[in-house]
Amino acid sequence: MTTRPGGDPPFLTLHTAVVLLLALFAGLVVGGLSLLGGVRPALAVLAGLTAAGAVVPAARELIR
Numbered sequence: 001m002t003t004r005p006g007g008d009p010p011f012l013t014l015h016t017a018v019v020l021l022l023a024l025f026a027g028l029v030v031g032g033l034s035l036l037g038g039v040r041p042a043l044a045v046l047a048g049l050t051a052a053g054a055v056v057p058a059a060r061e062l063i064r
Helices: 014-036 041-063
Strands: none
Touching: 014 041
């Protein structure tokens, strides 16, 4: 693990940050498309959260 000049390790590694950003993007896209498709807002949020949760393990394995 790399450390910063101050000696503290980084809060998030680059790998973790990329995986979380991909999950956020996928969740926003799926939720937005669901909302535009006529789904109620609460269900669109649930669809986005489900998509974000599904992307995390897949992106983690793909980026490795």
